[in-house]
Amino acid sequence: MKRAIPIFVVLAGLLVAIAVANPFFLEPAGFLAFLKRVAPLAILAAGQYFVIVSGEFDLSVGSLVTVEVVVAARLIDGDEAMTWPVLILLVVIGLLVGLVNGLVTTKLRVPSFITTLGAMLILSGAVFLWTGGAPRGALSQGFRVFGREGVWAVAILVVVVIAAVLLMRADFGRTLVAAGDNEKAARLSGVRVDRVRVFAFVLSGLSAAVAGILLGGFAGVSAQVGQSLEFQAITAVVLGGVVLGGGRGHVVAAIAGAFTLEALFTLLNLHGISGALEYAVQGVIIIAAVAVGGLRLPSLRLSPSKV
Amino acid sequence: MIALVANPTRAVYAALIATLAIGWALVAFDGGTFTLNDLVGIQQRSAALGIVAVGQTLAILAGSLDLSVAYLISLVSLIAAETMAGQTSNILTAVVVALGVSALVGLVNGVVITKLKVHAFIATLGVALVIRGVLDHLYDGPAGRVPVDFQQLGYARIGPIPVAAILWAAVAVGVWFLLRRTRFGHRVYAVGGDVEVARLSGVRTDRVVIAAHVLCSLCAGVAGLLLASRLGAGAPTVGTDGGYDLESIAAVVLGGTALAGGRGGVAGTVGGVLLLAVLDSVFNQLEVNSFFKDVVRGVVIVVAVAVYARRTGRRAS
Numbered sequence: 001m002k003r004a005i006p007i008f009v010v011l012a013g014l015l016v017a018i019a020v021a022n023p024f025f026l027e028p029a030g031f032l033a034f035l036k037r038v039a040p041l042a043i044l045a046a047g048q049y050f051v052i053v054s055g056e057f058d059l060s061v062g063s064l065v066t067v068e069v070v071v072a073a074r075l076i077d078g079d080e081a082m083t084w085p086v087l088i089l090l091v092v093i094g095l096l097v098g099l100v101n102g103l104v105t106t107k108l109r110v111p112s113f114i115t116t117l118g119a120m121l122i123l124s125g126a127v128f129l130w131t132g133g134a135p136r137g138a139l140s141q142g143f144r145v146f147g148r149e150g151v152w153a154v155a156i157l158v159v160v161v162i163a164a165v166l167l168m169r170a171d172f173g174r175t176l177v178a179a180g181d182n183e184k185a186a187r188l189s190g191v192r193v194d195r196v197r198v199f200a201f202v203l204s205g206l207s208a209a210v211a212g213i214l215l216g217g218f219a220g221v222s223a224q225v226g227q228s229l230e231f232q233a234i235t236a237v238v239l240g241g242v243v244l245g246g247g248r249g250h251v252v253a254a255i256a257g258a259f260t261l262e263a264l265f266t267l268l269n270l271h272g273i274s275g276a277l278e279y280a281v282q283g284v285i286i287i288a289a290v291a292v293g294g295l296r297l298p299s300l301r302l303s304p305s306k307v
Numbered sequence: 308m309i310a311l312v313a314n315p316t317r318a319v320y321a322a323l324i325a326t327l328a329i330g331w332a333l334v335a336f337d338g339g340t341f342t343l344n345d346l347v348g349i350q351q352r353s354a355a356l357g358i359v360a361v362g363q364t365l366a367i368l369a370g371s372l373d374l375s376v377a378y379l380i381s382l383v384s385l386i387a388a389e390t391m392a393g394q395t396s397n398i399l400t401a402v403v404v405a406l407g408v409s410a411l412v413g414l415v416n417g418v419v420i421t422k423l424k425v426h427a428f429i430a431t432l433g434v435a436l437v438i439r440g441v442l443d444h445l446y447d448g449p450a451g452r453v454p455v456d457f458q459q460l461g462y463a464r465i466g467p468i469p470v471a472a473i474l475w476a477a478v479a480v481g482v483w484f485l486l487r488r489t490r491f492g493h494r495v496y497a498v499g500g501d502v503e504v505a506r507l508s509g510v511r512t513d514r515v516v517i518a519a520h521v522l523c524s525l526c527a528g529v530a531g532l533l534l535a536s537r538l539g540a541g542a543p544t545v546g547t548d549g550g551y552d553l554e555s556i557a558a559v560v561l562g563g564t565a566l567a568g569g570r571g572g573v574a575g576t577v578g579g580v581l582l583l584a585v586l587d588s589v590f591n592q593l594e595v596n597s598f599f600k601d602v603v604r605g606v607v608i609v610v611a612v613a614v615y616a617r618r619t620g621r622r623a624s
Contacts, residue, residue: 057428059553104609104613108609108613108616108617109613109616109617110609110612110613110616111560111566111567111612113556113566114557114560114566114608114609114612115609117553117556117557117605117608118605118606118608118609119605119609120553120605121601121602121604121605121608122601122602122605122606124598124601125598125599125600125601125602125604125605126598126602128598129596129598129599129602133598231432234428234432235429235432238426238429243426244426244428244429245426276440276442276443276444277440277443277444278440279436279437279439279440279443280436280437280439280440280441280444281440282436282440283432283433283434283435283436283437283438283439283440284433284437286429286432286433286436287419287423287425287429287430287433287434290423290425290426290429290430290433291419291423291424291425
């Protein structure tokens with residue numbers, strides 16, 4: 001958890017800076033709006049965390065979010081009665097995609113970068129093949145309520161955070177980190193490495209389904225809804241001090257990374273830094289954050305108290 | 308068949324020939340013909356991706372990877388086209404400036420990865436975002452003008468062979484020579500295989516990784532010049548529209564180079580790029596839906612890597 005301290009300091013600093021620039025942020029409505037905006041990315045970051053800490057990548061979540069929203073719009077097509085069946089279907093799709101990613105990565109031994117890159121192509125190709133190139137249909141009000149109403153979005157976010165923390169405290173979490181830290185050692189000590197990794201991918205797929213449901217309500221139906229979300233989620237996780245390659249980092253810090261990224265966007269907007277330069281600032285900050293994290297590591301290693 | 312699969316490079320060329328043959332048959336069955344012109348078209352279309360992928364091979368062999376190439380290509384196309392401003396006399400300056408910027412971006416990538424110890428994925432993603440910010444800030448659409456003389460690079464042919472394909476071949480042969488026949492090449496394999504072992508054997512590993520990134524970015528720069536010559540102008544989306552970042556990595560891996568570094572080579576990458584291009588061309592002939600193409604491409608990449616993994620895995624165990 002020691003690695004996670006810097007991200008909370010940075011996040012607190014950003015939140016204070018936002019509050020100074022825009023006092024509305026401190027009012028419940030203002031803060032709720034912020035939480036609602038963060039929720040999808042925070043949930044994706046939690047899912048991506050499981051995969052990254054086990055030593056893998058999931059590049060398919062962005063397309064998966066798009067698939068979820070487009071499928072929902074076409075199947076619901078404005079019909080309220082379809083809301084719940086489709087919600088269940090979306091969750092099943094997320095779980096299935098995660099399962100396939102996990103099985104291909106572990107059983108066929110394809111590097112996850114390639115597996116999920118392939119999944120990214122297949123998913124976005126398949127869904128637009130099905131809808132004829134552009135999203136069709138419409139979401140029902142009952143569906144949109146999850147992403148649109150701040151209370152729902154926050155409730156879902158809280159459930160996800162609690163579930164993620166509980167999972168990481170359970171045997172699953174410890175074996176997952178062990179698998180990412182030293183696969184061979186974990187295998188020799190009886191960890192079913194493949195099984196925990198597949199489960200991590202399934203969780204990532206599930207998180208994309210939930211994020212898709214929220215984004216569909218929040219942002220509406222478009223072909224670009226999930227674009228580059230996979231990179232944002234990975235960035236958030238890494239900002240939280242989780243090491244690419246696995247074995248180190250805390251899930252709460254990864255989620256805090258998502259909050260930090262979104263707070264950064266909010267602050268840049270408040271200070272009128274144009275949408276264009278926003279990317280440049282984001283790029284510099286990501287590199288700087290990881291570089292500082294990397295430089296800190298040796299000093300931590302020297303202290304004997306480090307577990 | 309086993310002997311074919313044993314060597315990923317041979318496997319990808321076998322797959323290439325098989326795809327050509329099957330594609331030929333399918334197109335013929337469909338009532339079309341697959342002519343020499345189509346083959347030339349394949350080379351022309353794949354030249355830009357091919358050049359980027361050859362550079363990407365260097366980065367990946369050294370145990371790194373480069374996600375910034377797509378935005379760099381756009382940036383280079385704009386810098387080149389604006390410097391040329393339609394004047395033939397400016398071509399040399401423009402090429403020098405464009406390649407200089409590319410080398411600088413590669414240097415930044417390499418230094419951030421080695422000296423600041425940032426994971427290559429994050430380092431090059433960050434650099435990509437920085438370039439994207441600059442692009443979005445400075446340009447709204449196509450800019451600059453490429454003189455007719457320079458457009459020859461994109462469209463001219465020597466006999467039946469497009470100049471672009473010759474350029475690609477030259478880059479590929481150059482990098483192949485560098486990797487197989489020079490000390491630098493051996494060091495790239497050593498560093499990609501195991502950084503610590505390379506360091507302990509006296510290789511200055513940081514320098515090797517930085518050089519690999521500079522060369523990778525230079526290749527992206529050449530691809531940017533090629534695309535500018537084809538468009539007749541620079542465009543801020545030419546790199547990302549082509550998906551050159553992930554596509555080039557996919558082509559490298561399809562060619563049998565291990566994503567973890569240290570194993571593979573340029574010959575495989577060239578095969579990988581051609582395989583993707585032939586698939587594309589066959590689908591175009593059959594007038595297959597472009598989304599279906601994406602699905603097939605995804606499946607092909609994953610299946611190919613699964614086949615390679617089967618071989619290497621058996622040898623390891």
